[in-house]
Amino acid sequence: MPELPEVETCRRGITPHIVNHTVKEVVVRNANMRWPITDTIDDIQGQVIDSVTRRAKYLLLKTHKGTLLLHLGMSGTLRVIPEHTEVSKHDHFDLVFDNGLTLRLNDPRRFGAVLWLTGDVYQHPLLASQGPEPLSEQFDGQYLYEKSRNKTVAIKTFIMNNHIVVGVGNIYANESLFQAGINPKKAAGKISKKRFIDLAKRIKKVLQQAIEQGGTTLKDFTQADGRPGYFAQSLMVYGRKDQPCFLCETPLKEIKQGGRATTFCPRCQKN
DNA sequence: ATAGCAACCTGAGGGC
DNA sequence: TGCCCTCAGGTTGCTA
Structure with a gap:
């Protein structure tokens, strides 16, 4: 589904529900995404989401301790749903928040990615090599x-x-x-x-x-x-x-x- | 450096 | 109904 407009739409949709809220729990149902979701993902537990930004087709959920990088691949979707909502097929990953809401990733083809990064995320190879944003002044x-x-x-x-x-x-x-x-x-x-x-x-x-x-x-x-x-x-x-x-x-x-x-x-x- | 292409994976739809 | 094939919003990492 996602090209830039879809990722940006997603970013705008989820932001008000998760910014300034604390991650209460992390649920990994299937770690086999494009790259495996590693155990370090647990470090986001207890963290407050400070901002949700986008770089290329990546979503960046920034916290004090690190940044969660999300990519939706070809078939990924993110939904904000009430906690305890019944799990569907291909619901691989949840962030459960302290406000009764859950951010849930569904991705049938699993071309998407969930990466927990510390340090300067923009130095990460995935982001460092990216060209300019098409909606920036830099691009003309x-x-x-x-x-x-x-x-x-x-x-x-x-x-x-x-x-x-x-x-x-x-x-x-x-x-x-x-x-x-x-x-x-x-x-x-x-x-x-x-x-x-x-x-x-x-x-x-x-x-x-x-x-x-x-x-x-x-x-x-x-x-x-x-x-x-x-x-x-x-x-x-x-x-x-x-x-x-x-x-x-x-x-x-x-x-x-x-x-x-x-x-x-x-x-x-x-x- | 660059171009072409297979790979990753599931599901939908068409033809037989 | 079932089988086999092709195709799908993306990106990396091979091979020439």
């Missing part, structure tokens, strides 16, 4: 233009590369390229500065709008309170293979790039 067309010179990689692959910019997953890569009218196969190094300036704006806008609408619910994404996101109805190309382009009626094409489906309009995104 000039930046993309400079980064892309002499690169033969396809533009779609380029903007999905976390070393270039974080948080742009498959849905929003497809959508922003459609909005910018850029062919996903075009070599990044052959795109003009002018087009990159437009593309960067489109990326920001599409992410911002998706956040405002609570993210994209495809099949299983829900906000922290269980409600779906509403951006799916705004999708112009993602998941619309063979359906008519909303602008020109041409049937949308689907190709594979780096193992991921790319949907685009062969007419509106000719070059």
Whole structure:
């Protein structure tokens, strides 16, 4: 489910329920996530959550003693629920708080991660190598233009590369390229500065709008309170293979790039 | 350095 | 009904 807008929606949803509250208990039902959840996780017990922030698609729950890093992978969801709520399949991890609420991670595919880190988390290899946030001032067309010179990689692959910019997953890569009218196969190094300036704006806008609408619910994404996101109805190309382009009626094409489906309009995104 | 691709894992859906 | 195949919001870490 989660690209940046979904993770950000999640962050906003859980924050008011857990910030300034104390972790009463930690429950690990299945430690076999992307990396094993280690026993050091118990150190969060008794800690107060000072803040919930996001870096790339990671959520950072900061406490005095350390930081809990959460990643939702492909299929993870976080819910805030009353303590003692019945456990469902794939409910792998709980933080039980002193206010009667529980933060519960459900993740069928277990590509997500739960890591307890001490020290400067931003120095951790997972975060240290990440590119700029797409919604920051640091990220703009000039930046993309400079980064892309002499690169033969396809533009779609380029903007999905976390070393270039974080948080742009498959849905929003497809959508922003459609909005910018850029062919996903075009070599990044052959795109003009002018087009990159437009593309960067489109990326920001599409992410911002998706956040405002609570993210994209495809099949299983829900906000922290269980409600779906509403951006799916705004999708112009993602998941619309063979359906008519909303602008020109041409049937949308689907190709594979780096193992991921790319949907685009062969007419509106000719070059 | 860079690009392509398999790997991690479960579930849904399609074809037969 | 069941089996087999493909595909899915992500990211790491191999191989050339």
